[in-house]
Amino acid sequence: MTRAYIGIGSNLDEPERQVREAIDALRALGEVSAVSSLYRTAPWGKTDQPEFVNAVVGLDTKLQPRPLLHGLKWLESELGREETGERCGPRRIDFDILLYGDQEIEDGDLIVPHPRLCDRAFALVPLAEIAPHYRALLDALDDEERAGVRAMGP
Numbered sequence: 001m002t003r004a005y006i007g008i009g010s011n012l013d014e015p016e017r018q019v020r021e022a023i024d025a026l027r028a029l030g031e032v033s034a035v036s037s038l039y040r041t042a043p044w045g046k047t048d049q050p051e052f053v054n055a056v057v058g059l060d061t062k063l064q065p066r067p068l069l070h071g072l073k074w075l076e077s078e079l080g081r082e083e084t085g086e087r088c089g090p091r092r093i094d095f096d097i098l099l100y101g102d103q104e105i106e107d108g109d110l111i112v113p114h115p116r117l118c119d120r121a122f123a124l125v126p127l128a129e130i131a132p133h134y135r136a137l138l139d140a141l142d143d144e145e146r147a148g149v150r151a152m153g154p
Contacts (some may be wrong), residue, residue, distance in 0.1 A: 001060045003033065004068060005131060007096040007114070007123045008055045011043070013080070015053035016152070018093050022079060023057055029071045030061030036126030042148035044120060049090045053152065056098065056126035065100050069110050072097070098123055125149045 006026060010018035019038060026032055043049045061068055072095040079093045098114045105112040117123055117137070124138040125146070138146070139147045 001030070001062055002101040003095040003101040004030075004059045004061055004065075004097055005126075006057045006059050006072070007094075008057065009041075009052045009094045009096075009122070010092055011050045011052040011090050012092045015050075018079070019053045019055050022075070022095070023055065025075050025079060026057055026059055028075065029063060029068060031057045032057055033060045034058030036129045037042045037120065038124055038152040040150045040152055041122035044122060044148075050061070052122065054122045054126060054149075056129050056130060057125065058130055063113060065097065065103065065105055065110055066107070068100070069097060073112055096123070098127060119145075121145045121149045 008019050008022045010022070012018070014047075016038060023032065023035055036058065039054050041052045041054050043052060063071060076093055078097055081091060081093050095112050097112055099118055100112045103112060114123070117127075118140070121138070121141050124134065124141065128135045128138045
């Protein structure tokens, strides 16, 4: 088993409910070993859209990284995500592999750690909550980036 950290986000169709359903759905891919609080976050990249609800889950999985990515894409589809091809746009549900054990992977569309993890408070705040050894990455962000992330509770 390998511990992967999975980022979850939604800003459409009752985002809080979408994220909670996504957390439950991850059980199809392994054992959910840690779940962060939910956070309201300002949109990143494309700012003319609703706020997101984000969380991070620790997932203990037997799946290798590529099958895990395929499983996450399958779950997104099952949960109603429609591919628009728009980067950073609104979405019903989104999964990202933030970390997979201590592996570094660069294989086409599979890049681990997530290539922009160190720049995104919406991923680092919930990650640091359930994996405090990543707190230094969060502390390196500027105050303005961190200010866009607000706790909603467990």
